[in-house]
Amino acid sequence: MINLEWYRIFLHTAKCRNLTKAAQELHITQPSVSYAIKQMEEAVGLKLFHRLSKGVELTEEGRTLFDYVEQSFAMLDSGKKHLLNLKQLHQGEIRIGASDSLIKHLLLPQLNAYHKQYPGIRIRLSHGKTGEITKRLKEGDIDCAIVHLPIEDSDLTIHTLATLEDCFVVGEDFREWTNRSISTKELAELPLIFLSPGSSTRVSIEKWFAAQGFAVNPDIELGNIDLLAEFARLGYGVAFISRSFVQDELRSGTLFELTLEEPLPPRSIGLAVRRDMKLSVAAEGFVKILHM
């Protein structure tokens, strides 16, 4: 069986055409090179070098093998370089799962910062609901997921990232309701605009109403945060939304926040990763940016 270190010695010797010089390059003594070449020739049963009075020269068979060995070592060198690039974040990819709204309203600054800092890393985003995303995470299709909390899943490790504060907002047509605190009963009787059933935001607000004895039936159900805000602005009713998603609109006066007698519970956003998997270097870099 050929010791792979002999290939390295063979390669250097072929390039130097001189055992003594090859030994110097390899930082071993000349008899070591002679020994390794001899072992290789015996192992393959063929002469690989002509011994001349001044140095050596590859035989026909040696030249044939040389081509293969040279390519093989070039491949290993490329592999090592690629690993170094991954390590130094010059190359690589990161696969992140999050809902569209979280991507747009929460992650954009960090994604931009990460992309600016590591332009060689390819960022792949996949959107979906928390349930879908955690499934992809567990199946190894994505590296990390930004999810609404709480999540109980023994396969995942969860880190809290941020707190989301929700609120109800209205447009100009319903602005009179912002003059005073509103009871939950009053609120339940207004036309409500919610996200689709099953979204974490939707589930959390339904629980809030139920805890107070109300079953609400929203007038409008939408799948998009921007549309929620837009329909509220247009006077279709009262939208339930995370405050940080509509900061601009609140500041500019196109939307107005209702004041509730009963406070809304804060919600959390977390980072989920697979419990038994070490993150790639690229993913670790992103997580670090998230925690800043």
Next chain:
Amino acid sequence: MINLEWYRIFLHTAKCRNLTKAAQELHITQPSVSYAIKQMEEAVGLKLFHRLSKGVELTEEGRTLFDYVEQSFAMLDSGKKHLLNLKQLHQGEIRIGASDSLIKHLLLPQLNAYHKQYPGIRIRLSHGKTGEITKRLKEGDIDCAIVHLPIEDSDLTIHTLATLEDCFVVGEDFREWTNRSISTKELAELPLIFLSPGSSTRVSIEKWFAAQGFAVNPDIELGNIDLLAEFARLGYGVAFISRSFVQDELRSGTLFELTLEEPLPPRSIGLAVRRDMKLSVAAEGFVKILHM
């Protein structure tokens, strides 16, 4: 520095996804595999495997490296297979130099036998005069040369292969000259047909005449053995040619050999190879056939 044997262990471990099974395949113990993987990971500064409760799984970085290592080892395997093919004469090439006439009239049986026995070997022939051919041999452009002897060249090793017997032949028009022995003087006065100046055959016959005090001036000089025989047959004169090259014509009665008072010296054909070079396996196979 990465010991190349670790790559082999890495490759097997990645394929088995289990250190214990990889150890079995490699005929070493499981702690040896664990040790090698650990050394590799420390050397590259990256985790290459996730340790699971049942076996291991490549990390992102490990998968990247795996692709390179797999290709690299495939290249080495191809190299070993190619060497084995060369060794077993399933593949390879042989480069032979000889004059056209030697190829056609002397080597064809052996070339046919060799090609039949080793159809995977590529036979490359280059023709030329002995001087040109020995030059190519010394420059490593051909593996062996079939040459007229004697040759004195310290860079070459010469083996005698065969003896060539030369003769003068005539067609029907000069047939009367074959009735009795002819003196050299008589011969010199006949119209002679020779090969071009510089060919070994030409040189040897000029020496023969000169040793007897005659300077001959052939009527016809040709560069082709077949044309020599044809012009003799057509009655243009007396051609000087190696007997073995016109055996068929002599046997069938289209050419006739003159009987000389002074015997012609026999000439030898030899095989020349470079003195300090080991022949390739393919060339050795051909030399063996030549010596049969």
Next chain:
DNA sequence: ATTTGATATAGATCACCTCTATGACAAGTT
């Protein structure tokens, strides 16, 4: 709670790679 399958580590062992020393050879120089 116990068993099973698997990896990681510690310390001992030994195989083989490497060393030093030197022989052999051919080309180059004097």
Next chain:
DNA sequence: AACTTGTCATAGAGGTGATCTATATCAAAT
């Protein structure tokens, strides 16, 4: 012709690092 130089090959000794045995640790399965 004698000597020097550069280079490869071999012998025998040494030592290092890869491998071993033994066992700890852990999580999944029973």
